[in-house]
Structure formats: C-alpha cells, structure tokens
Amino acid sequence: MSSPTRRPPQPEWLAALERRRSVSAAGLHAPGPDPEETRRLLAIAARVPDHAMLVPWRFILIEGAARGEVGALLAEAYRARNPQMPPEKREKFAGIMARLFPAPLAVIVVSRPVGGTMIPDFEQELSAGAVCMNLLTGARALGFDAIWVTGWAASDAEARRILGLGEGERVAGILHVGTAAETPADRPRPDVEALTTRWAPPE
Numbered sequence: 630m631s632s633p634t635r636r637p638p639q640p641e642w643l644a645a646l647e648r649r650r651s652v653s654a655a656g657l658h659a660p661g662p663d664p665e666e667t668r669r670l671l672a673i674a675a676r677v678p679d680h681a682m683l684v685p686w687r688f689i690l691i692e693g694a695a696r697g698e699v700g701a702l703l704a705e706a707y708r709a710r711n712p713q714m715p716p717e718k719r720e721k722f723a724g725i726m727a728r729l730f731p732a733p734l735a736v737i738v739v740s741r742p743v744g745g746t747m748i749p750d751f752e753q754e755l756s757a758g759a760v761c762m763n764l765l766t767g768a769r770a771l772g773f774d775a776i777w778v779t780g781w782a783a784s785d786a787e788a789r790r791i792l793g794l795g796e797g798e799r800v801a802g803i804l805h806v807g808t809a810a811e812t813p814a815d816r817p818r819p820d821v822e823a824l825t826t827r828w829a830p831p832e
C-alpha cells in the first residue's frame with residue numbers, strides 16, 4: 630500500500646482565512662451574487678458537519694424589492710411592539726428596521742432542530758452556526774464581502790413571523806452579502822495562546 634502524501638498548504642486559502650473581516654451591512658453594495666453564484670454559495674453553506682444528517686436548518690433569501698417590503702413590515706411591527714418607548718427613540722429604531730436589508734443579498738439561516746432523535750438540539754444549532762460560517766467564507770471565496778448579524782428582527786416573535794419563520798424555528802443568522810468599497814481595519818483578535826491549554830489528568 631502506498632504511504633499517504635501530505636497535500637501542500639494552499640496560500641490563497643490561508644490568506645483568505647487569516648485575513649477574513651466582516652463588513653457592516655450598510656457598507657455592502659452592488660454587485661451581489663448573481664443567481665448562479667447564489668446557488669453555489671448556498672451549496673457551499675450546506676456542506677457542513679451535520680450529526681445524523683438531519684439537515685436542521687434552511688434558508689430564506691431576501692433580495693431586490695423584497696428588501697424594502699420586509700423592511701417596511703418590520704418597521705411597522707417595531708412601532709406596534711414598542712408603544713411605551715419615547716416616540717423619537719421608537720422612530721429611530723423603526724427607521725433602522727426599515728433599512729435592515731441594504732446589501733444586495735441577505736440569507737437568513739433558519740435553525741430548525743429535528744425532534745425525536747438522539748441528537749441534542751445544541752448540536753443541531755451548532756450545525757446551523759457552521760452554515761453561517763460557511764456562508765461568510767463562501768461569500769469571500771466568490772469575491773464578495775459579508776457579515777453575520779442577528780438583532781431585534783431575529784429575536785422578536787412577530788418579526789420572525791414576518792421574516793417567514795415557523796413554529797420551533799429560530800434565526801441562526803442573517804447573512805448580508807455584497808461588495809464593499811473598503812474593508813475596515815482589523816479588530817483586536819483573541820490571544821489564542823492564552824486560550825489554549827494541553828490536557829492534563831484531573832487532580
């Protein structure tokens with residue numbers, strides 16, 4: 630039998646992974662992915678570890694005119710859901726909801742743990758998180774920029790209904806995808822060494 634040969638390191642992959650940086654949704658402009666690129670992006674996103682192959686997630690796409698339509702409904706819901714809030718503040722946040730989808734494409738990654746299996750919900754939710762991360766990396770590989778966000782629209786029950794979620798479903802992430810004029814300066818990164826220990830037998 631032949632011995633295994635190690636694959637050479639991939640400098641382009643490494644550079645992309647080592648420099649990945651999110652760009653705020655407001656900084657993501659056209660062009661966004663075309664239909665074929667979107668299909669490819671979602672196929673990459675779906676290629677994640679998934680214990681027992683339950684596929685405990687799905688996608689909702691928001692693009693084109695739908696961005697403004699969803700935004701208007703979310704703004705209306707925000708006003709209705711926060712009657713006690715000072716009007717000025719309420720209008721400010723309703724305005725943010727109205728403009729929640731500025732990027733050419735938003736992908737809502739919906740977590741939907743499958744019940745009645747041996748696989749804990751936590752593991753299924755982790756798989757949905759992996760989908761979000763693959764979307765970020767896949768968008769970069771296709772030449773786009775992206776960010777993973779959540780916020781009020783992901784947590785409020787009425788907002789979730791407007792986004793198209795059903796019973797037992799949660800927003801794992803709203804992934805905005807587009808093209809950035811510039812990538813922001815990097816942020817401080819965790820000291821990996823300080824976060825890492827080597828296993829030792831318990832005392």
Ligand SMILES: Cc1cc2nc3c(=O)[nH]c(=O)nc-3n(C[C@H](O)[C@H](O)[C@H](O)COP(=O)(O)O)c2cc1C
Pocket residue numbers: 649650651652776777778779780801802816
């Ligand atoms: C589950 C999840 C939800 C997040 N929600 C938001 C959010 O609502 N708004 C936001 O500005 N950043 C949010 N972030 C953080 C951004 O995705 C991003 O990590 C941050 O802007 C730092 O940029 P970086 O990815 O280049 O480190 C969230 C991250 C995760 C993992």
